[in-house]
Amino acid sequence: MTGSRSLRALEQRARAHFSDRHRHHGRLIAFEGVDGSGKTTQRKLFKKWLQSEGHDVVTTKWNSSDLIKPLIKSRKAVRTLSPEEYSLLHAADFRHRVEHEILPALWRGQVVVADRYLFTGLARDAARGLDLDWILKLYHPLLFPDMVFYFSVSPETSSQRVSAARTPTYYEAGQDVTRVDDPTRSFEQFVGRVIKEYESLALIFNFTTVDAEQPIGEQHHQIRRLFRDYEEQPWSDRSAEAVAEWLAARTPST
Numbered sequence: 001m002t003g004s005r006s007l008r009a010l011e012q013r014a015r016a017h018f019s020d021r022h023r024h025h026g027r028l029i030a031f032e033g034v035d036g037s038g039k040t041t042q043r044k045l046f047k048k049w050l051q052s053e054g055h056d057v058v059t060t061k062w063n064s065s066d067l068i069k070p071l072i073k074s075r076k077a078v079r080t081l082s083p084e085e086y087s088l089l090h091a092a093d094f095r096h097r098v099e100h101e102i103l104p105a106l107w108r109g110q111v112v113v114a115d116r117y118l119f120t121g122l123a124r125d126a127a128r129g130l131d132l133d134w135i136l137k138l139y140h141p142l143l144f145p146d147m148v149f150y151f152s153v154s155p156e157t158s159s160q161r162v163s164a165a166r167t168p169t170y171y172e173a174g175q176d177v178t179r180v181d182d183p184t185r186s187f188e189q190f191v192g193r194v195i196k197e198y199e200s201l202a203l204i205f206n207f208t209t210v211d212a213e214q215p216i217g218e219q220h221h222q223i224r225r226l227f228r229d230y231e232e233q234p235w236s237d238r239s240a241e242a243v244a245e246w247l248a249a250r251t252p253s254t
Contacts, residue, residue: 010244017107018235018243025235026106028143029227030117033151034191034198035172036161037212038219042151043115045220046227050111058105060097062116068093079170083128083177090121091138098143103246117145119201127193128177143242147230149223150202151212155192162187 018025029046033039043059050057063069072089075081081089105112118139125135136142153161162168163184170176173183174190202209208226210219 007241007244007248010247011240013247014240014243015235015237024109026109027111027147027231028102028106028114028145029111030114030119030145030148031151032117032119032148032198032207033212034153034158034194035168035187036158036165036191037151037153038161038216039149039151039212040115041216042149042210042219042223043113045216046223047113049220049224050113056108056110058101058110058112060101060112060114062120063090063093065093065096065100067096076169076171079176081171081176083125083130086128086171086176087121087125087130087135087138090125091118091135094118094121094139098242099246099249102143103243114145117148118142119148119198119205119207122201123194123197126197127174127190141242141245142239144205144236144238146233146236147227148205148207149226150198150207150209151219152198152209153195153212155188155195157213158191158195159184159188 017023031039031043031046047057047059063072068089072093075085075089102112102114121139122132122135126132168183168187170183173180173187174193175181175183175186178186178189180186180189201207210222212219214222
C-alpha cells in the first residue's frame, strides 16, 4: 500500500514537472521505419533544424547502450540468438537508454530525437513470430513519444536501396527465421513482414506517416510543419507511470 501511494505521489510530481508552464519541458520525437526508408537522413536534417531554432537536442539510437550493446554484438557474431533472446536483449538495451539517457534529458527540458524507438523492437520481433502482448510487456511501463514519424516505403524500395548500398547482415536480413541462404533474398522476404507489422503499429499507436518515397526536401519540410503544429501541445499523461518508476529509482541526492 505504501509503495502504491509513493508511486502515485511520484506520478503527480511527474505531471507537475512536465505541465509547468514556466518550465521548458522536454519533447521525445521518434523516427521509425525499415532499413532503406531514409529515416536517419531525415533525423539528421530535423536535428540540425531544431538546433537552428534554438532547441537543445539529444540524439539516441537503437542498440547503442554502452552496457548491453557489446553483448548483443558478440551474440550476433556467432548467430546464436533465438527470437526470444534477440527480443529480450534489445529490450534491455532500450530500457538502459531510457533510464540513463532519454528520461534524464527530458527532465532537463531537452528535445530527444530517437533514431528508432521501441516500435522497432515490436515490429521486428512480431515479424519473427513472437506474440505482440508478450513483447509489449518487456517494454512496460511504456514511455510514449510525443510524436512518432513513420517513414513508409514499399518492400521493393527498401530492398533496392539496401542492396545498392550493402549486403544485409544475418539478423537484418531475417535469415534466422527465413532460413534463406542468400541475405539479399532473405531481406526481401523479411522486410515485407516487418512492414506489415509497422503498418499495424501505426494504427494502434497513431504514428504520423511520411511517404518516404517523396523527395528528401519535401519530407523534411513536412516534418517541420507537423512538429510546429504539435509543439505547443501539453504533456501527455500516458507516460506518468514510466517517469514515476524512473524517479523512484533515483538516489535521494539527485
